[in-house]
Structures are given as structure tokens and as C-alpha cells.
Amino acid sequence: MKIKLGLPLVGLTLMIACQSKQNNNEQQGPFIDTLGMDKSVSPGDNFFEYANGKWLKSAKIPDDQSGWGSFYILYEDNLKKLKGIVEDAEKENAAKGSIKQKVADYYASAMDTVTIEKLGATPLQATLAKIDAVKTPQELLTVINELSKTSDQNLISFYVGADEKNSTKNIASFSQSGTSLPEKDYYFATDSASKAAREGLINYAKQMFSFTGLDATKAAQEANTLLALETQLAKSHRTPVELRNPQKNYNKMSVAEFAQLMPIVNLQEHFKALNVKMDSVNVAQPDYFKALNALLSSQPVDAWKTKLKFDYISGNARYLSRNFVDASFNYSKIFSGQKKQSERWKRVINQIDGKLSDPLGQLYVEKYFTPEAKSRMDELVNNLQKVFAKRIEKLDWMSAETKTKATEKLNIFLKKIGYPAKWKNYSDVTITKDNYFENVMSTKAHAIKEELEKIGKNVDKTDWEMTPPTVNAYYNPTYNEIVFPAGILQPPFFYASADDAVNYGAIGAVIGHEMTHGFDDQGRQYDAAGNMKDWWTKADAEKFQQKADKVVAKYNSFTLLDNQHVNGSLTLGENLADIGGLAIAYDAFKLTKQGKEDNTKIDGFTPDQRFFLGFAQVWRIKTRDELMRVRLKTDPHSPEQYRVNGAVYNMESFYKAFDVKPTAKMYLTPENRLGVW
Template sequence: MNRSSLSIAVVLATATLSASAGALHGIDPNDMNRSAAACTDFFDYANGAWRQQNPIPDYMDRWSRRWQSGEVNKEHVRDILADVSAKTDWPKGSAEQLAGDYYAACMDESRVDQLGMKPIQPWLDEVRAIKSRADLQKTMRHLHTVGIAVPFVLYSNQDLHEPTQVIAHVDAGGLGMPDRDYYLKPEARFVEARAKYHEHVAKVLTLAGAKPDAAKAAADTVFEFEKRLAQASLDNVALRDPVQQDHKMDFAGLQKLAPSFDWAAYFDDANIPRIGLNVTQPKFLQQVDKELKSTPVEQWRTYLEWTVLRAASDSLPEPFVQEKFAFYGKYLSGATEIKPRWKRCAEDTDSQLGDALGRAYVEKYFPPEAKARMQDMVKNILLAMHDDIEGLDWMSPQTKAKALEKLATFNPKIGYPDKWKDYQGVSIVRGAYLDDAIATSRWNVADDRSRIGKPVDRDRWGMTPPTSNAYYNPLLNEIVFPAGILQPPAFDVTATDAVNYGAIGVVIGHEISHGFDDQGAQFDAQGRLANWWTPEDNAKFQAKGQCVVKQFEGYFIEPGIHHNGKLVLGESIGDLAGAKLAYKGYLKSREGKGPEPTIDGFTPEQQFFIAWGQWRGDETRPETQRTMIQGDPHPIAKYRVNGPLSNLPEFRAAFSCKAGDPMVRPEADRCEVW
């Protein structure tokens, strides 16, 4: 997002300022709803005017300056790709050739439509030719090479107990709806979703050539197959507990768990060593084994054909693209219009070949001074966490020592990786979008598998440089901030410290605190899934988490539908601690400098909190809210703003809120974890 698009006119000059070109700016007061009260509904107060003036675009499911920034970021990616794709004589295999030709192939919609089903036909023919269970497994192995999980998925990850080593993890997959509850729960919204899904599957199969009656029967087969998989899958709350997904075994144990599958052939074809591995959901794999033994081959063929079409829909002619959008984009998310093709192509190129365009992105949009300022912010917020741990009155010295040891091993990654993927061996040609998508998927799967049985490479990243997001990895104990999120309004080298600490600073604190939330607290300083708590301290920690669970259980999106406090616990601990730590980090940033000035009538403390409200102030479609409530560990934006801040005395002081105000939780109900 460029400077002018922020519409910010306030800048730094003296103790109380208005506009003055060239100096550091504060928050944008034009975004605020001045008729709202900060102590009543801070979400509305901080960003209500912006939301009123900027309705959600038809192709989006939510909207705020945060999401607008991410979409503008895609324009930057598009500009880079448009430049490199305009030239057709790049050296074969170079980053420019790969990214440019992939994007050009994606953008050539007329060519995709002209080719029709031809590119996917060999895969469908292979599925339709399955006659035996041996054929079935051979095709499953083939589909896995291009990332189509049917129905399990195998990927590399660190050993939960020896995180210096990478092993295979066998996980559940194979569902076409968001999670198991969509197949099983009796509430009306899930019953409706099941009916819509039946219709969607039948329409896709009809587009692929099936007669309507046959397509409807096939959709029934697909649904019943996936329902049995869903019944054997963990729910979303259980999936947040690493202990429930910790089932390390040797190769013989895997064979014993699912003896109907030829694991030897799978591992040999994939060139994976037969060493210790982890099965995240043994019950699911046992169900797969049961399906291999008892489900007729013709039903497997139907399921595999659907899965191939679902995986390839984005790369097929327009009717497939529109039908996929109708169910996943329109029905489940509430968008009324599909994203422009250039945007989808930019997203796909970044997803498949992110490092091939990442260097150009970083050179253009992430200057060295931005990285230096981010490094300083991370340092201050880590110091704030250190002070916080040392000052806890509920934690014993023994557990504190372990917590501080873990904090000391945190590894911040900022902007971009030190080593770039070279995509050696990938062949990308113009005019063959689906073939290109398959080629890049095959390379990425092979690249992932190549890590198994080797020491962990700590230089690898889990996100591409242009990604507008951030993450914490407990096995590496690292916090990662790609250049794509380090753009205005989250982070702006022309903004005051109050604004930057209130926006990206809270994100930094959020990611740090993930190392100490209900999940992260189960991993030690070396990244091992190991208990480092005394029983007494752990009981106190769990009680503090239960306060957050109770708070968010009380937040409804509509009558009868409220947040699942256990599902959003980790993210809510992250937001609560993130705001507190970022505020303390901000105070550290001013040591020796003195306080920042009041700007446009707002104190630095007020600017800090307003910046968070403006960054996180999403307007979200009702359909998306329902989907989020069901399966997203993140709360709805309104409660990500109001929920944490209503617990913070610093917020109350900044806006002179009083006991009894909606933004002030009663002392008996106030939550504080870190």
C-alpha cells in the first residue's frame, strides 16, 4: 500500500501537532467513528468510519485496512510478474522464466478453455481404469506425487521429541468440506451445507461428462465415503492439542496399523527412508485401512475422480472455476463475485513459486531500513516478555527458569530467507497451465519429501516473502515475519513508534506469546514436546487459560451461535499477551528519547491502541463468520479487538474508562495469562 492510499495527513512536529509534510505520522483520525465511545465499543470507535466508507468488495469475505493491504500487495506481485512475463527469452529454468511463464500460462484463459478437459484427461483415465486394489494403490501413490491427498497425506516435519531431525508425518485428509462437523452435526446450517455439497459434487461430475442421474448417485457415494472418514477424524479442538497427535512408531508399526496398504511400495516410490515416523491420527488411518479392504473398487474410483477434479478445478475451463467458487467462495464465505483472474494467478504463482519472485519483491518493497527497524522492535518486545516472566507472582522460580531459557532461544526471521529455493528441474511452458500446476506441485512434494531422514534445515521458511501474514513454529521456536506483512498500515517506516508498536508490534507480541500459549507451552526450549512446568504452575496456567475460554464463549455472532472458547484459546491468549507485550515494548523504545507527542489530539498511548483497532478492524460477511466460528482458531475481528483490550489496565487508563463501561471487564472476570 503506498503512502497516499493511507489517506494520512497527520505528522510529527512538536508536542501537539497537525499536518506537517515530511515528518512521522500518527494514526488516521478519518477512519474513526467519533460518534462511538472508546469505552463502549472500541472496535467501532477506532475504525467504524473506515468500514462504513469502505464496504467489503464483492470478491472478498472480509475487509479492513489489513486486508486491503494484502490485496494491494498482490498488485505489487502482479506488477513484478507482468514485467517478467512480458519477456519470453529468459534463460530456461531461471527464476524469471519460471515465474513469468507460469503467470502467463495462468492468465491465458482462452487457451485453458480451448484445451478443455484434455490436460486432466490422462489422470481421469488412470482413475477410471482402476480394476483391482493393486491398481487403486498405484494410482493413490501417483496422485500423492502431485499433492492430491487421497485420503491421507504424508509430509515432512520435525520429530516432536527430537526436533533436530526430520521425519515423515502421516496425517488425515480427503475431505471436501471444511471439517468433520459439516458431515456429522445435526444443526440446520450443517444440514444445509451437506445438501449444497451434494449439489456441488454432482455439478462438477456433470461438467466432467457424467449424466445427471449418474452424477447425483456418484455424489451420494462421495459424501458417504467422506462421512466415514470424517467420523474417524479429530475435531477442531482436539487438533489443537499436540499430545493427541503424537504417535511415533517405526515402519513396522505403520504396517501393522494399516496392513492393507502397501507402505513398502509407497516409501520406495517416494524415495523415503523407512525410519521412525509419526501418525497424527491412528484412528483415521485404521479407517483408511478398512476402506481399502471393504469398499468396492468402483466406489473408490468415484471418490478419486471427484478428488482429482476438485484439486484441478482452478486450472480447468471457466465452468469448473465458477462452480468451485459457487460453493466454496459464495456459499461458504459469502463473496458475491470471484476474484479477478490476475489476482488468482498472482496468488497461485506465489504459492507454487514464491521464492522465484520473492527476491524481486523484497528488492522493490522491503528496504534495509525497514528490516533494521523491525529487528529493533522485535528486540524490545522480547525484552518486555523477559520482564513479564520475571515479574510473575504465580510462577515458581523453577518454571520461570525454564520459561526464560525458552525465550532466550527464540529465533526471529524478518523479511526473507537467507537461502532461496532454485526450483531446479521444474519445467514450465506457456500455454499449459494445468501441466505447469502439476509440475510445480510435483517439485514441491519431492522437495518436501527430500527432507525426511535428514537434520532440520533451520534456514527454511514456511511462508513466501510476499505473504501478508506471520507465524510461530514451536518445533523451531521461531517467529517469522515475511516482507509481505511488513507494509503499511501494519508497519510503516514513516509512522511514529506508537503506531508501529500498536499495529505490527501487537502481531510480534502475539507470535512471541504463541510460544507460551496452550499449545506452545507444551514445547521446551529445544522445540521438544516435553513438560517443563511444575504441576502447581501448570494448574495455575490452565486456570488462567480457562478465564479466556469463558470470556470468548460469551461472544455471539448471532443468536445461538457463539465462539468456541477452547478453539480460539491460543489465538486469544496471543492477542491478549500481544497487546500487553507490545505496549511494554513501546515504552522500552522510548527510553532515553522521552515520550512521543500528542498528534491530532490523541496521546501516544491512545494512538497505540487505535492503531491496533484500525489494523485488526475487519468487517466480515455473516457466512464467513459462521465458517470461522466452526473451524477457525481465530476469533471474529470485533472480539479480537474488544476482547483483549477490555482486560488491560493500560487501555482503561489511556481512554479514562470507568468500572461498568462495556470495555472494562469486572475485576472478578478479568483475564491475564502473560
């Protein structure tokens, strides 16, 4: 389980550049965009609109984007920087096997569209032929084993991470999978959007099958078979809300016990094919594997061959000729609303960040991450950590016993800033200029091998879950760590020359957010060592739950689009982190000189007002309706409007800063405010 801050965008990795060492694109001036505000809106009626309203009304979402605003703009700027890094590497004619050679030649091979178009579906044919040759269930499982080596099947899905009840050791965790639509309700709901999604999947599958040689009639049959099989698998899936329960997702068992859930699958052979040995595993959602076993027994082998072929074709469509790429994009439009594809070079740079993460990340930080930014971030993190400890000490609802353990956990947070302490070895990855598909397969095989080699070994806490250019942050409960990649340490999150009010409202709230995740409804179930262990008194746990229930109820009342409600249970952890993070950041800001002494207005705003405006303008995002509908069903983060309003209206300091009266539309009386931390 990883708990992350950022804005989840379907099919989009948020790789955002930090300011350069020359500071050549850092804004100089007031740092608050007053022209984008809508001062006709009262801050007490809708602070998000007040801070961002004119921008929201005038901003146009580019056709190649699913939304627009702070994250998206930074993403685009960063792509240009990363492209420059790659192109510089191309010019150097670097030594074979070096990180520059791998990055440059991957890019060159991916941009060689002439060769890619000539090949068409050819790169797939050998594996598709193996699947077509399958006659028996055992032969089917042999192919599944083979596809697992490059993650090209999604029936038996796993990841390797710290054992949540023995956090010093790695364990393989197997989780529900086997479906193509965003979550299980898309297979059963009768609303128009869900029906359109199912129809879209059928049409997409028909195209994938036809591009690899099936006639129209056979392709249509295969597509319908695929949807029927995935619908059966989806019945066993837990909902997004159910997946947030770490206790239910922890089901450690021996390999022999796991094999009893799926007797039709020879797990020993499966693990042998992957060249791994293990004595125990975590089976996060056992019902899925029971259902998979039953369906492997009851459904025809040909149906499973259809499923394997689709997963293999679709999973690799982006690496093939334009007909595959376009069909894949057109299917994704159902969920993103994006009008047209981004330019090919942008998609390729995105791939390199994901597949050659450390080689590209190493080149990135050398050019764009300053020691000064890291030093300033260290200071901010330490300041907020101290403030959070004081807030815990002052809680009126928590016992001294639980406070002691909470403070212990807070004080030993592992803090990672900028980039990893050591870079991973990619010597087993072979990259050439003239074989794009094989380059992709080499990086996939590397990623799986890297995961498998961790099984049963001691946890290496130098590992990162994000790449250095990423504009995001996360808290990992089993490591008890907070992580801030270099990409987030730039405007509008962090300005080297801004006043403290703006920086504490922006990056300070991000830091506080991640710290609070250690004590949200999920994070609080892990102790200081990262083990899932109940360290709360019964009375304190009950009081926490009562407060959390109020947060759920409040966010359930928020609506957007055509009266679609925010899911307060799904978004609880992020909402707690938003509310707590902003409060912690404000307390830390009040310890600065500006926060304590200086009431000088800048651009017409007091320091406290600038703090809250800095926070609100970080979340200046405009999202297409199609993507927002998916987010409301699957995203643990609330829509940006409520990330802002849900936090500020729970703070007395906000009401004072903007002189908000009890008659304001969003005014909350003190007894109805949602403070937890």
C-alpha cells in the same frame, strides 16, 4: 504444528506488499483514521466500535471479496505490485530456466484462456482413464501411489517437519484427511447451514462428473456415493478443538506398526512408489487410518474410484476451462459468501506466489523490501524480547525454577525478518508458455519432492513456511522461531515515519503476539530446543491452566451473528497471544521517549490513546456472514471485534488512557482480568 497470527480466509493467500523503496504510498500525517471512528460510542462500552464504527457502517464489501478492511485492501495493493513484477519479467525475454522465465511463462500460460478453453477436460483424461481401469483393491492402491506424486489424492495425507520430540530430525507425519467439507460436523449437523453445505457438495460433485463425460443420472449417483463415503471417513475425524492437543497428535511408530493400522495398504509399496525410505513416522490421528483400512475393505472398489476421480477433478478444477472454474467458485461461495470471482490475473498471481514462491519472492524483495525496514524491525523485536523477559521475572504465580527455563526459551528465539537467508532451487521445475496444466503438475511434483527429500535428514532452520510478500507472521514451536515476512512490514502494521505509539500498538502487538505463542497452551509444551517436553513444575502448570480456563470461559461468552458463540477452547492459543502480545508491546512502548516523556496530543489523542487506537485499527475488518460462520467452527482466531476488545479490557493502562469508569459496559474489575503473561 504451526501457530500463526493472521486472518485465515478460505481460499485466499494474504500476499501483502511492504512499502516500496521510494515510500511512495506511505501515509504521511497522524496515522490514525479519526474519520472512521465512532466517537458516539464510549471506549469503555465497545472499543472496537469506538475505533472503527463509522468505517464499519459505511464500508461495502466488494462483490469479489469475502470481507473487507485492512488485510484485504493490502492484499489488493500487493497483487498489483506482484503483477508489475511478473509483467516486467515478461518484457525481458529472460533466459530459459531463470527465475524470471519461470514466473513470466507460468503467467503467460495461465492467462492463455483461448487454449485452456479449447482443451476443456482433456488434461484430466489420461489419469481418469487409469482410475476407470481399476478392477481390484491392489490396482486402486497403485493409482493412489501414482496420484501421491503430485498430491492429487487426499486419502493418505502427510507433511514433513521436525520430529516434535527430536526437533533436530525431520519426520513424515500422517494426518486425517479424505473429506471435502470444512470439518467433521458439517457431515452430521442438522442446522440449515450444514445441510446446505452437504447439498452444495453433491451439486458440485455432479457438475465435476458431468463435465468429464458422465450423463446426469450417473453423475448424480456418483455424487451421492461420494458424500456417503466421506461421511463414513468423517466419523473417525477429531474435532478442531481436539486437533489443538499436540500430545494426542504425537504418535511416533515404526513403519511396520503403521502398516498394522492399515494392513490392506501395502505401505512399503506406497513409500517405494514415492522413492523414499523411512524407519519411523508420526501418525497424528491413528483412528482415521484404522477407519480408512476398514472402509477400504468394506466399501466397493467403485466407490473408491468415485472418490479418487472427484478429488483429482476438483483439486485441479481451477486450472481448467471456465465451466470447471465457475463450478468450483460457486461451491466455494457457500463458505465465503463472495458474490463474484476476482479477476483471472489476480487468481493467477496468487497461484504463482504459492507454486513458485521463492522465484517470485526473490524478485519481490529486490524491489519492495528496504534494509531500513529490516533494521527497524530488528530493533522492535529485540526491545519486546527484553520486555517480555522482565515480565516473566515479575510474574507472581510462577516459580523461580520455571521462570529460568521460560527465560532461556525466550532468549534463544530464532528471529526471521523479511525473507529467507537462502533461496530454494527450482531447477527441476519446467515451465513453458503453452502448457498451463503441465506447468501446474511440474510445480506440484516439485513441492512433493521437496518434502520427501527432507525425511530423516537434519532440520534446516533456514526454511520458511510463508512467502516473503505474505502479510502474516507465525511462531513455530519445533524451531522455537518467530517469523515476520516482508509483507507485514508496511502500513497499517508498520510506518517508517509514524510516532512510536502507533508502531508499537500495531507491529509491536504483532511481535508480542508471536512471542507469546511460545508460551500459550500449546507452545508452552515445547522446550527451548523445540522438543515437546514438560519443563514446568506441577504447581506452575496447574496455575497456568487455571488462568487459561478463565480465558476460555470469557471468550465463550462472546457472541455475534444470530447468537453464535466464540469457541473459547478452539481460540485459546490465539487469545492468550493477543492478550499477552498487547501487554508486552505496551511495556516496550513505555521505554521509548514518547512513551516515557511525551504527553503531547496528536490529532487530539495522547500517546497511550494512539497506542491502543493503532492496535484496534489494524483489525479493521468486515466479514461476510457465510465466512464468519465457517470461522466460528474452524478458525483458531477470534473474530476481530474480540481480538481487540478481549485484549484491551484486560489492561489497566487502557482504562487509564480513556478514563473508563467501572460503570462502563465492558469494564472488568481487576480480579476478573485475564492476565497470564
